[in-house]
Amino acid sequence: MEYRPASHERSTTYPYLLEGESLHGPIIDHPLRIFTKAPSSTEQLLRLTRATRTAEIGRTGPSLAALALDDAPEHLRLYEAVFGRDSLRVAIDLIPSYPELARSTILTLARLQGVTYNDSREEEPGRIVHEARSRFDAVGRKISRERGWGWPYYGSVDATPEFIRTLAAYIKLSEENHAFLGEQYLDRDEKEQTIAYALDMALGWIAQRRAQNNEGLIEYKSLLPLGIENQVWKDSWDAYHHSDGTLADHTQGITSIEVQVTTYDALIDAAEIFGDIFDDQQRSAALLSEAETLKQSILKHFWTDDKGGYFVLGTDRDPNGRLRQLKVRTSNMGHVLHSRLLEGDDQNIKNQRESVVTQLLSPEMHCKSGVRTLASDEYRFRPGAYHNGSVWLWDTHHIAKGLRRHQYTDAADMLDQGVLDVVNTTRIFPEYVRGEQDEIAINQQTVVLWDETYQRKNYIEQPPQEVQAWTVAAIRAIKARARGASANQHL
Numbered sequence: 001m002e003y004r005p006a007s008h009e010r011s012t013t014y015p016y017l018l019e020g021e022s023l024h025g026p027i028i029d030h031p032l033r034i035f036t037k038a039p040s041s042t043e044q045l046l047r048l049t050r051a052t053r054t055a056e057i058g059r060t061g062p063s064l065a066a067l068a069l070d071d072a073p074e075h076l077r078l079y080e081a082v083f084g085r086d087s088l089r090v091a092i093d094l095i096p097s098y099p100e101l102a103r104s105t106i107l108t109l110a111r112l113q114g115v116t117y118n119d120s121r122e123e124e125p126g127r128i129v130h131e132a133r134s135r136f137d138a139v140g141r142k143i144s145r146e147r148g149w150g151w152p153y154y155g156s157v158d159a160t161p162e163f164i165r166t167l168a169a170y171i172k173l174s175e176e177n178h179a180f181l182g183e184q185y186l187d188r189d190e191k192e193q194t195i196a197y198a199l200d201m202a203l204g205w206i207a208q209r210r211a212q213n214n215e216g217l218i219e220y221k222s223l224l225p226l227g228i229e230n231q232v233w234k235d236s237w238d239a240y241h242h243s244d245g246t247l248a249d250h251t252q253g254i255t256s257i258e259v260q261v262t263t264y265d266a267l268i269d270a271a272e273i274f275g276d277i278f279d280d281q282q283r284s285a286a287l288l289s290e291a292e293t294l295k296q297s298i299l300k301h302f303w304t305d306d307k308g309g310y311f312v313l314g315t316d317r318d319p320n321g322r323l324r325q326l327k328v329r330t331s332n333m334g335h336v337l338h339s340r341l342l343e344g345d346d347q348n349i350k351n352q353r354e355s356v357v358t359q360l361l362s363p364e365m366h367c368k369s370g371v372r373t374l375a376s377d378e379y380r381f382r383p384g385a386y387h388n389g390s391v392w393l394w395d396t397h398h399i400a401k402g403l404r405r406h407q408y409t410d411a412a413d414m415l416d417q418g419v420l421d422v423v424n425t426t427r428i429f430p431e432y433v434r435g436e437q438d439e440i441a442i443n444q445q446t447v448v449l450w451d452e453t454y455q456r457k458n459y460i461e462q463p464p465q466e467v468q469a470w471t472v473a474a475i476r477a478i479k480a481r482a483r484g485a486s487a488n489q490h491l
Contacts, residue, residue, distance in 0.1 A: 014447055016382040016460070018245065024450040030463050032444050035069070035427040039467075041475045044429055048090075048469050049101065058100030061108050062087035063473075066431065066465040075446070076466055081139070082132040084109055084159030085233060086469055089394065092166045093473040095173070097480055102170040107185060108132075109163055110198035112152055114205075115188045119223045120150035126205030128163045130156035130228070147226040155228040157209070157220045158259045160202050161266035167199060168269035171277070178277050196278075203270055203287075206263060210290075215323060216297050217315075218263055219253030232256045234332070234373065234387040238380065238451075238458060240314060243327045245379035247454065248316035256314040258335035260298045265339050267291035295341060301325070309355035311336050329375040331395050334360050337402025357408055360399060363437070370396030370418045372435040383435040384443045384461040390432040393419045394470030397478065416478045419471075429471040431464035 014023055042054065047067055050060040065079040065086040079086075088109070091102040114127035122130075132152045133140035143149050171177050181196040210216045220231040229237050229250050240248040240256070248254050268291050275284030302311045304327055311333040313326040333356050336342055342353045359365055364375040369391040374381050381389045396415050403412040422433055425440045434441045447461040 014449075014460075016384075017449070018380070020453040021449045021451055021458075024448040024457050028446040030073075030075075030444055030446065033069070033072075033428075033466070037427070039423060039427055039429060041429070041472050041479070044467050044472050045094075045476060048467070048472060054098075057098045058102070058104045060104075062105040063090045063101065063469045065469055067467040069428065069466045072466065075463060078139075079465060081137070082108070084129045084132070085156055085162055088128075088159065088162040088166045090469045090473040092162075092169050093394075093397075093470075093477045095166075095169050097476065099170060099173055099177075102166055103180065106163065106167050106170060106180075106195065106198075107183070109159075110193070110195060111185050111187060113187065113198055113201060114154055118150060120148065121153055122155045122223050122227060123150075123152075124154065124205060124208075126160065126201035126203075126208075127154045128156075128159040128202065129154055130159055130231075148224055149227070155222060155224075156231045157218050158232055158256075158262060160205050161218075161259070161263040164199065164202050164266035164270055165262065167195070168266075168273060171273060181273070181277065199270065199273070203267075206266070207290075210294070213253065215301055216293055217255045217301070218259050219255050221250065221253050230254070230256075232259055234330075236385075236387045237456075239387040240316070240326055241328065241380055242324075243379065248314070248326055249318075250316075252317040252321065254314060254316050255301075256332065257298070257302050257311050258332045260294065260302065261336050261339045261341055264291050264294050264298065264341055267294065268340060298341065303352065308358065309352065310359045311352075311356065328378050328380075329359055329365060331360075331365070331371045331373050331392075331399065334371060334395075334399035334402060338398055338405055339402070342406070353406055357403065357406075357411065360403075361411060367391065367435055367437045368418065369422050369433045369435065369440050370415055371399050373432075374435075376435070376437075381435075382460060384445075384447075386432070386459075386462070389435045391422075391435050392432045392470070393422060393430065394468070394474045397474035416481075419474055419478060423471070423475055428466040429468055429475065430466065431468040431471065433464065 014027060048063045049057045051057045062082050065081060065083040067080055068076040087105045091105040095102045109128050112129045112132055114123040114125050117124055129152045135151045140151050183195050184192055187193050209218050213219050222229055228235050230240050238247060240254055267287050271284045271287035274280045301315060301323060304310060304312055304325060306327060310329055313328050313330045313332055315323045315325055318324050336356060342349050360371055364377050365372055373390055373392060374388045383389045397419050400412040400415040422440050423429060426442055430442055434443060443461045443463050445461050449458045449460050451458050
């Protein structure tokens with residue numbers, strides 16, 4: 001794919017400074033890589049999965065998280081590795097078309113599943129890996145030197161329930177796939193295990209995390225001084241905050257709404273496996289009971305009637321350990337729609353569904369490119385911020401799936417079309433784009449601020465990765481659904 005560089009300039013001002021912030025060095029303008037050919041999602045999926053043809057997708061293991069196009073500079077090659085949550089979400093989005101990718105992803109992550117307690121890796125028994133670099137990897141060595149991480153690194157709380165969800169989705173494809181639960185592999189201790197064992201270990205990790213929390217939720221708190229502070233997909237250090245801009249208290253546990261919802265669905269998925277496949281009705285009933293308890297806790301602790309009603313971003317704790325809501329409107333609330341949590345005809349549930357949809361489609365949340373990560377009237381909103389105002393294409397597509405699940409078909413189609421428009425306009429598969437109201441635009445600068453309040457640097461803007469696996473998977477899924485709908489019109 002050919003490209004031509006745009007002009008290179010250096011800026012000296014930044015219009016989105018908050019109180020206590022100042023520029024930390026000059027703003028670096030990056031030459032805009034303008035590509036002359038429209039991207040091929042098939043071609044990029046083959047690259048991400050290291051396959052030479054579509055029939056081979058999944059045979060060489062999980063998808064990489066991201067790649068660059070052509071001779072890209074270093075800042076566009078940050079995530080050329082297997083990430084747990086990334087590979088699982090790619091696999092589950094593509095499972096109708098490429099089930100072998102889900103199978104190989106589950107098998108690889110089972111082999112890497114935590115078997116012991118190790119603080120440098122944040123490894124715990126049953127925990128699914130966050131980032132699977134080797135200690136010999138150049139990027140891995142740099143991170144270890146600067147942040148003290150051991151490898152592989154397990155600092156996420158969403159990869160484990162996502163693992164259960166993807167496994168269940170693969171098992172449900174056919175009765176033949178039930179045998180996968182008995183497939184053997186060698187774990188990190190070189191012991192022979194089965195996929196059923198990996199499932200049980202993942203459930204054990206969830207149970208232990210919930211038991212450590214008075215509200216039965218999945219909390220996170222990094223064990224490392226320089227570990228990932230927000231161990232979820234919005235992992236920027238300033239992504240979890242209160243409505244006045246004050247950051248969540250990372251000295252105590254923090255929760256995120258979408259992790260609780262994913263865990264709720266994972267428990268139900270596991271209950272179906274134990275009940276329908278293993279005929280273990282007692283275990284199935286116990287898991288369903290856990291799911292119901294979690295559901296009630298989610299509805300109690302994450303809903304607010306403020307501003308018309310919405311699911312808050314998450315919670316932190318006050319100095320006395322009491323739960324506090326992080327009352328900001330984010331795209332995370334949209335993940336609740338693509339879940340069993342808001343299904344049913346109960347009037348309160350119906351009202352919550354409608355309120356969430358209204359919020360997501362409001363001018364503060366929805367823009368030309370899709371759904372913003374943070375509403376434009378929230379204190380920390382900046383259109384180019386990594387998780388505080390930008391639009392992530394996979395996130396918007398995930399919300400579209402939730403809208404479609406509840407028969408908001410026109411809204412879902414509009415969001416999916418927006419995702420297609422972004423790719424067609426940028427001619428890449430961007431990690432994210434700016435949350436501008438009326439234009440599709442990508443960051444062309446690296447902006448570093450100094451936050452006097454928190455005494456640290458903040459990379460508030462940076463160019464997106466050019467081929468994000470999540471984005472490629474979203475495009476493939478959107479096009480596959482459209483082909484299916486077109487085919488059904490002729491039946």
